[in-house]
Amino acid sequence: MSSVAVKKGLGASVWEYLTTVDHKKIAHLYLGTGGFFFLLGGIEALFIRIQLMKPNNNFVNEQLFNEIMTMHGTTMIFLAAMPILFAFMNAVVPIQIGARDVAFPFLNALGFWLFFFGGMFLNLSWFLGGAPDAGWTSYASLSLRSEGHGIDFYTLGLQISGFGTLISGINFLATIINMRAPGMSFMRMPLFTWTTFIASALILLAFPPLTIGVFLLMFDRLFGSNFFDVTMGGNTIIWEHFFWIFGHPEVYILVLPAFGIFSEIIPTFSRKRLFGYSSMVFATVLIGFLGFMVWAHHMFTTGLGNVANAIFAIATMAIAVPTGIKIFNWLLTMWGGSIKITVPMLYALGFIPSFVIGGVTGVMQAVAPLDYQLHDTYFIVAHFHYVIIGGVVFGILAATHFYWPKMFGTKLSEKMGYVTFTLFFIGFHCTFFIQHFLGLMGMPRRVATFLPGQGLELGNLISSIGAMLMAVAVIILLFNVVITSIRNKKVGADPWEDGRTMEWAIASPPPFYNFKQTPLVRGLDTWWLEKMEGKKELTPAEPLGDIHMPNNSIIPFFISLGLFVAAFGAMYNPLNSVGDGKSWGLPVLIIGLGITFGSMLIRSLRDDFGYHIHKEDLLEDDKGGKVG
Amino acid sequence: MNMENEQAKNPNLRAHHDYRRKKSAKEMQVQVITFALMIFLTIVAFIAVGTGDFSVKFIIPFILLLAVIQVGFQLYYFMHASQKGHELPMFFMYSAVIIAFVTVLAFVTIIWW
Amino acid sequence: MNAEERYTPLNWPDHPETQTLEGKNKFLGFWLFLAGETVLFASLFATYLALKDSVPDSSHPLAKDLFNLPLVFAMTMILLTSSITSVYAIYHMRNYHFKKMQSWFVITVLLGAGFLALEIYEFTHYVHEYHFTFGSSAFSSAYYTLVGTHGAHVTFGLCWIIALLVRNAKRGLNLYNAPKYYVASLYWHFIDVVWVFIFTVVYLIGKVG
Numbered sequence: 001m002s003s004v005a006v007k008k009g010l011g012a013s014v015w016e017y018l019t020t021v022d023h024k025k026i027a028h029l030y031l032g033t034g035g036f037f038f039l040l041g042g043i044e045a046l047f048i049r050i051q052l053m054k055p056n057n058n059f060v061n062e063q064l065f066n067e068i069m070t071m072h073g074t075t076m077i078f079l080a081a082m083p084i085l086f087a088f089m090n091a092v093v094p095i096q097i098g099a100r101d102v103a104f105p106f107l108n109a110l111g112f113w114l115f116f117f118g119g120m121f122l123n124l125s126w127f128l129g130g131a132p133d134a135g136w137t138s139y140a141s142l143s144l145r146s147e148g149h150g151i152d153f154y155t156l157g158l159q160i161s162g163f164g165t166l167i168s169g170i171n172f173l174a175t176i177i178n179m180r181a182p183g184m185s186f187m188r189m190p191l192f193t194w195t196t197f198i199a200s201a202l203i204l205l206a207f208p209p210l211t212i213g214v215f216l217l218m219f220d221r222l223f224g225s226n227f228f229d230v231t232m233g234g235n236t237i238i239w240e241h242f243f244w245i246f247g248h249p250e251v252y253i254l255v256l257p258a259f260g261i262f263s264e265i266i267p268t269f270s271r272k273r274l275f276g277y278s279s280m281v282f283a284t285v286l287i288g289f290l291g292f293m294v295w296a297h298h299m300f301t302t303g304l305g306n307v308a309n310a311i312f313a314i315a316t317m318a319i320a321v322p323t324g325i326k327i328f329n330w331l332l333t334m335w336g337g338s339i340k341i342t343v344p345m346l347y348a349l350g351f352i353p354s355f356v357i358g359g360v361t362g363v364m365q366a367v368a369p370l371d372y373q374l375h376d377t378y379f380i381v382a383h384f385h386y387v388i389i390g391g392v393v394f395g396i397l398a399a400t401h402f403y404w405p406k407m408f409g410t411k412l413s414e415k416m417g418y419v420t421f422t423l424f425f426i427g428f429h430c431t432f433f434i435q436h437f438l439g440l441m442g443m444p445r446r447v448a449t450f451l452p453g454q455g456l457e458l459g460n461l462i463s464s465i466g467a468m469l470m471a472v473a474v475i476i477l478l479f480n481v482v483i484t485s486i487r488n489k490k491v492g493a494d495p496w497e498d499g500r501t502m503e504w505a506i507a508s509p510p511p512f513y514n515f516k517q518t519p520l521v522r523g524l525d526t527w528w529l530e531k532m533e534g535k536k537e538l539t540p541a542e543p544l545g546d547i548h549m550p551n552n553s554i555i556p557f558f559i560s561l562g563l564f565v566a567a568f569g570a571m572y573n574p575l576n577s578v579g580d581g582k583s584w585g586l587p588v589l590i591i592g593l594g595i596t597f598g599s600m601l602i603r604s605l606r607d608d609f610g611y612h613i614h615k616e617d618l619l620e621d622d623k624g625g626k627v628g
Numbered sequence: 629m630n631m632e633n634e635q636a637k638n639p640n641l642r643a644h645h646d647y648r649r650k651k652s653a654k655e656m657q658v659q660v661i662t663f664a665l666m667i668f669l670t671i672v673a674f675i676a677v678g679t680g681d682f683s684v685k686f687i688i689p690f691i692l693l694l695a696v697i698q699v700g701f702q703l704y705y706f707m708h709a710s711q712k713g714h715e716l717p718m719f720f721m722y723s724a725v726i727i728a729f730v731t732v733l734a735f736v737t738i739i740w741w
Numbered sequence: 742m743n744a745e746e747r748y749t750p751l752n753w754p755d756h757p758e759t760q761t762l763e764g765k766n767k768f769l770g771f772w773l774f775l776a777g778e779t780v781l782f783a784s785l786f787a788t789y790l791a792l793k794d795s796v797p798d799s800s801h802p803l804a805k806d807l808f809n810l811p812l813v814f815a816m817t818m819i820l821l822t823s824s825i826t827s828v829y830a831i832y833h834m835r836n837y838h839f840k841k842m843q844s845w846f847v848i849t850v851l852l853g854a855g856f857l858a859l860e861i862y863e864f865t866h867y868v869h870e871y872h873f874t875f876g877s878s879a880f881s882s883a884y885y886t887l888v889g890t891h892g893a894h895v896t897f898g899l900c901w902i903i904a905l906l907v908r909n910a911k912r913g914l915n916l917y918n919a920p921k922y923y924v925a926s927l928y929w930h931f932i933d934v935v936w937v938f939i940f941t942v943v944y945l946i947g948k949v950g
Contacts (some may be wrong), residue, residue: 103769106772170773174773178766201723204776208778209784223875227879237739304738659828666821677945692942695938706930716772722775727783736763
């Protein structure tokens with residue numbers, strides 16, 4: 001690592017990103033890759049809506065529709081929403097707690113590359129015989145019988161990606177517990193950090209059941225086991241239980257960070273502290289806990305029995321309470337505040353009614369007898385899109401504007417942002433509000449087409465037009481990103497002027513070591529506190545000294561690549577149920593695992609103490625010379 | 629920095645070292661006793677099943693209880709969970725145990741096809 | 742405190758594994774990982790309990806026909822003993838006795854290998870005598886996945902400890918590798934925790950019916 005400024009060529013930049021363990025660069029990687037998959041998932045959504053624009057349409061055939069529908073859900077949840085949220089967690093949380101990096105920088109990189117190769121593997125299915133076609137939920141009876149390797153791409157790709165997510169979850173938990181700056185007690189942490197913390201705990205506890213469920217499906221399809229084969233004593237409901245024991249906490253893993261983002265944006269642009277901080281923390285913890293107790297509300301119609309249905313129905317309704325607490329606290333934060341309608345604030349204002357609509361239809365579905373009517377109809381589709389788009393996607397779009405300066409040093413155009421928001425908001429309600437009624441009229445979900453003369457034509461047409469509006473909105477956002485990058489107009493540390501938390505106290509983007517001196521945290525909304533006392537910088541907690549930094553490494557890339565290779569071997573092994581096993585299957589599996597475990601061994605056999613930035617270089621950096 | 633000089637200069641270091649050695653040795657004794665108890669519990673469980681004299685309704689809760697006690701020994705003594713600094717780890721472990729319990733409960737009650 | 746410094750038994754810290762920030766993070770991170778593994782194994786136990794004795798027809802062996810309690814008892818004793826030997830190893834680590842620590846870890850590895858050998862014998866016995874294979878029935882798939890995953894964890898643990906022994910043979914003990922040994926021994930204890938539930942739920946309850 002040099003201490004003198006060096007003009008970097010393209011090759012050097014590529015190598016830097018391949019080997020980086022810096023949480024800020026990893027955030028760029030997550031945002032870019034997640035953003036790419038968001039566009040892919042969006043195109044898949046467009047194709048669905050084009051096919052369903054009119055009855056008996058033949059834009060795509062049934063098989064292709066099933067693949068597109070499956071990949072839309074799988075891509076959006078696992079490859080777009082989660083990674084983009086990880087991008088913001090990586091960019092913001094270490095700085096919010098006054099740390100110089102996460103607890104395990106090497107594992108942070110590994111988490112990204114596992115996600116990357118898992119996502120690549122899953123999407124290669126399009127070119128290698130067909131994508132998975134049993135829905136993002138891949139229920140075992142249907143998915144066992146799926147011809148071709150689509151489902152195998154699903155199981156193997158998600159398994160690899162899932163390891164990455166689990167590792168990152170542990171990383172953020174350890175970071176938030178161990179690496180807070182002096183004076184930052186748990187009850188002085190910003191809300192985005194709190195929600196990251198709880199979401200990471202959910203990841204730790206919810207991903208193992210998914211891991212097992214996916215392994216069981218993988219073993220049944222690739223190695224001849226009988227977990228879900230009823231004729232051999234198996235049981236398909238086991239898949240549903242595992243999927244939803246994971247799946248329900250998963251939606252809270254998605255929405256809690258989004259809640260955290262809004263809990264930063266709303267106080268900032270109301271120029272008023274968050275109302276009811278303690279109850280917000282408590283509500284987040286309660287949502288996290290209850291989220292594990294409700295999974296069978298996805299299984300009301302499977303015949304669990306009245307007692308089980310009643311228990312899960314009541315638990316599901318209970319979750320509305322802490323969520324309601326949060327909504328009221330956000331409203332009360334704005335009440336009496338000095339509101340500034342920036343693009344992030346616009347998304348926050350759009351989020352509140354949209355998410356609440358989604359939330360109340362959720363409580364409707366919690367009533368088990370009513371769910372017998374609503375299950376597998378478009379009503380459900382409407383509900384979850386309202387909470388996911390109204391909550392998670394709005395949160396992501398808001399954070400993209402809000403944190404862009406901190407991540408890239410420039411600021412996205414507010415004018416274009418208003419246009420994107422308006423088109424997206426109108427398009428979103430157009431598409432999904434009408435779907436409540438389509439569902440109530442009996443239109444089933446996941447159907448490739450529908451018949452004329454049943455009153456479904458107008459609703460589907462309106463729904464598809466809304467999708468086009470959302471597409472235009474996203475294109476304008478892309479345009480915004482490109483124009484901003486070309487203009488490259490640099491901004492300062494606190495470009496929104498009302499930043500409350502520590503990330504707004506340091507440069508945009510921060511120096512690679514984040515803080516020259518670890519800050520001293522004197523209260524909640526640390527930076528706001530210092531600003532109100534007239535300070536221009538955070539109070540330091542230590543004298544200026546050498547800073548210890550971790551080394552870059554290419555090994556995470558190779559550990560992930562090994563699993564990618566092994567997945568091909570597993571898929572084409574001689575025992576697979578598709579029947580096209582190749583003789584090279586087992587050797588490739590072993591070679592792939594060899595690359596992975598060999599890389600882990602290389603990593604472990606060497607001592608890696610990192611390196612030090614010397615005090616003198618830090619002082620020079622003060623005077624304008626560049627460090628690193 | 630010369631380590632040996634420092635040691636000669638600091639009698640407290642020696643005293644602390646001796647104290648710590650004694651404490652470690654006592655802890656080790658506790659560990660060995662724990663080990664003996666774990667062997668005993670294992671033998672009891674195997675005998676209880678091996679003789680075949682007891683009814684199923686009694687044996688299953690009994691050996692599960694023995695297992696839980698043995699796991700408690702492993703966690704709290706061998707894995708030092710009883711020592712300070714383990715509060716958060718144990719909080720997460722117990723959270724995991726709750727989820728684990730709910731999962732197993734679901735699988736043995738509401739799967740009946 | 743520099744992680745590569747040389748120590749003597751006198752000034753070696755009381756808890757070397759958590760003296761550095763790296764050590765503290767590894768300690769916490771590993772306990773968190775064990776919490777995740779708890780849910781992982783619980784899921785495998787749940788699957789096993791749901792599919793126990795679930796066979797297509799009466800020609801397939803059930804739990805009470807298959808399991809050999811004396812063999813399982815021997816395996817249990819071996820694994821339990823390997824747990825106390827790893828406790829001894831960490832005791833010596835805390836007292837800065839590098840060679841004794843290494844020796845006790847070697848004994849742990851040998852006992853672990855013995856456990857694995859018996860388990861491999863057990864599996865081959867089931868395959869040859871009862872045609873009880875991974876693909877025989879839902880019950881067999883669930884059994885081999887649960888007990889096999891545990892065995893895979895034992896295998897990984899052995900490779901891990903051997904790698905530590907080889908890697909540090911010339912380096913000796915310092916604050917950089919103390920957390921590595923501590924975390925490996927936590928892993929080894931956890932494997933024994935899982936085995937306690939396996940011998941109780943799979944073998945003992947299997948025999949009882």
